[in-house]
Amino acid sequence: MTLAATDRPLVASHDAILLDLDGVVYRGGEAVPGAVEALTAVTEARLAYLTNNANRPPRAVADHLVELGLDVSVDDIVTSAQAIAGVMAHDLPAGSPVLVVGGEGLRAALRERGLVPVADRHAEGVAAVVQGYTPDLGWRDLAEAAYAVQSGLPWYASNTDLTIPTAEGIAPGNGALVHAVGLAVGREPVVAGKPYAPLFEETIERIAPGSPLMVGDRLDTDISGARRAGIASLFVLTGVNSLSDVVNAIADERPDFVGHDLAALHDAHPEVVVDGERARCGSASAEIRDGAIAVTSPGEPTETLRAVVGLGWACRDASGISVTVDATIDA
Template sequence: MTLAATDSPLIASHDAVLLDLDGVVYRGGDAVPGAVEALTSVEGARLAYLTNNANRPPSAVADHLRDLGLTVTVDDIVTSAQAIAGVMAHDLPAGATVFAIGGEGLRTALKERGLVPVDDRHAPEVAAVVQGYAPQLGWRDLAEAAYAIETGLPWYASNTDLTIPTAEGIAPGNGALVHAVGLAVGREPVVAGKPYAPLFEETIARISPGAPLMVGDRLDTDISGARRASIPSLFVLTGVSSLADVVNAAEDELPDYVGLDLSALHDAHPEVVVEGDRATCGSASAEIADGVLRVATSGGPTETLRAVVALGWAARAESGITVTVDATIGA
């Protein structure tokens, strides 16, 4: 695998940008530094915001983005709650009652698809269990979900992100809660969020892009999901996955492009030349010795990052080693 390249700004090659939210556009309530400026500078491409966080309805997400200074509509927001509600509406009878563990966003999405969410697993004619993220969920909620699933009901989950980036740090995500229930019941749910197909399918059906680009901070969800959907991807270093993670990523989690942050949308991504233990990209270069990867010559953040990542990938392909990264980009 090698990084894709473009001599013109990356955004010029795409008519739509599919953006993860947590860790890409914002962390908690605050915008990622530079994100608003980068996105408001986009011209000629549709912006769609894909979130695995099923807690908030699209209207609340849109309000949040507008508060940060972005121009968005509700139709620009696609949530894993909407995606799983679509899957369930396809699988279940119209008007089916479902036991819903999660926040307002999940319940709103279910209602929009004609399903009836309830908080009591003993409600009449419950047809399925669905699990989504909400910060107030506790042990009792997970236990109730497990009890219902153990009766044989179909089990659905909005997403399985093990962690979620917040303003205070990395916290347990919905996947950690789903995993806890799975350990109790010995089953796996049907999942809609990244890296699974339904969230991408929901987005593509809505905006019909010709040349989309996925931007994400998580290799295991955003980037892996984009590869599964055959959508080129830009990985940014503003969220969960680190520089060492992307250098040592599994093949099915390798991005097409890498950037420090969303400003990389407006950068050219020059070819990287790898020669032995050295890689050059534009004015930047990186070197590797004894499995340790370092910046030799700093250039622009995108050039420097590309040199480091490409050299790390080449070293791994040649020797199969795990590469240690001793480099800070853009400091």
């Protein structure tokens, strides 16, 4: 697989930009540098914000983005809580009580779909248990989820991201907590968030794009999920995964485009030409030196990044060996 190319700004080829939030638009409460400016400059494509984080209701997410300086409505927000609530509403009778191990975003999504969130697994008629991220979860909450699953209740999870980027660094995500329950009960839940289909299906049904582009910082969720859904993808280096990660990505997690940040939406993405242990993209070139990829001629930032990634994929595919990136490359 090679990187896709376009000789005009990337955004010009797409009528909808589907954006992950954590690590792409913001980190914690603060905007990723340059993100607001890059998104404000998008004028011809619909922007939709997809988040695996089920903690906050869509209104709270939209308000946060408005505070950061973006023009956003609640209809532009699609959460994994909404997606899993849709799955559960299909599976369960209307009005079913559901044990919620998670935050208000998950409870609100269930109510919108005609289900009744409860906090006690012993409540009358509990039909299922659903698990989603909230920073207030503790051992007793996970134990309650485990007991409920062991009793035979269907088990659902908003998402399985092992980590979540914050302003202070990388922290355990909902997937780490779901995994803890799974280890205790020996089962796996039904999952809605990326890379699984329901979150993408919820988004596509809502905005009906003709040529969407998914933008994400995680290869195993954002990029893998887009590939499964047949959606083109842009990977940015502002969140969880690193340049070394994308250079060594397996085929199912390779993006169509790469960029340092959201400014890459407005860049052309020239073809990468690989010749043995050398690659060029536009005015940038890279080669293998002392067993590592090094930049030999820097070009525009997106060109340089594409040359490095394109060369890395070619070398990885040819040898099957992990590729090292020179530590001096600023990415």
